[in-house]
Amino acid sequence: MPTTRYGHRRYRKIADDLRTQIRQGSLPSGRPLPTEAALAVEFKASRGTIRQALSLLREEGVVATQQGRGTYVVGPSSPLDLLRTGASNESGRVREYQVPAPEDLAKIFGVPSGTPLWVREVIERSPECTSSVVRVYSVRG
């Protein structure tokens, strides 16, 4: 079998695969998809072909991509759902990061102060002004 086959719309099959995985929940929601480079290895395709597949899913509204961050599964976009899916919409964007637990949180969680904590954060903006900041802490992502 030849290593590469042209003109067979491979990117569509890749998009179908990813869409199925997303709908079945096999792809962890609230987390980024594997990087384009990783998907290229996984599907044994070039990065360009992966990008074509992702482009299709973006048009369908299944995923959203941000330069420098990654591609995320897009769910229903109430603020709570934003926190759950880690997607982005017009009102705000979910950030996910870790911080060393300050004392008050460490007490609450019952862990040593300084233990890394997961934070999910949504900053809701009206045009030109931040209306609210939501943060969700947890010991594990």
Next chain:
Amino acid sequence: MPTTRYGHRRYRKIADDLRTQIRQGSLPSGRPLPTEAALAVEFKASRGTIRQALSLLREEGVVATQQGRGTYVVGPSSPLDLLRTGASNESGRVREYQVPAPEDLAKIFGVPSGTPLWVREVIERSPECTSSVVRVYSVRG
């Protein structure tokens, strides 16, 4: 000047140029644009970049492309807009081609039978089944 410059969204400027030419009437609607290869030479860009620009214009509904035939200007007053507004083409794709006029159409148009007629066609599909076919004939695009 360097021969190639990365990350400057050249394809957008190319799309802007083409859109302007189209809106100004330099590229009359219904007529094919230069081929992708020709545009690549004209704009001193690779064919891939040209295709990115054309993809943008397709999404805007400014042009329509058919494999093996070319890319055509879609005018604002063309019947294609009727197709677009009348038949939401979620899953359907607009095809544009020519056929020799059969007798009945030739009579209607008052042209000799066999005269090339423009056809604009949208096939609407529900999942797995064709629900309707819309065709718009005209003497000129």
Next chain:
DNA sequence: AGAAATTTGTCCGTATGTATC
């Protein structure tokens, strides 16, 4: 605060497949 690493964005060149003329 700033540099390095990571990840997506853009562009190029080339080769092959598929539809149309």
Next chain:
DNA sequence: AGATACATACGGACAAATTTC
């Protein structure tokens, strides 16, 4: 059947945004 034109795919290089240290 041959020529033309768009579609798909690969790989490499550099730019820009974000994250991480």
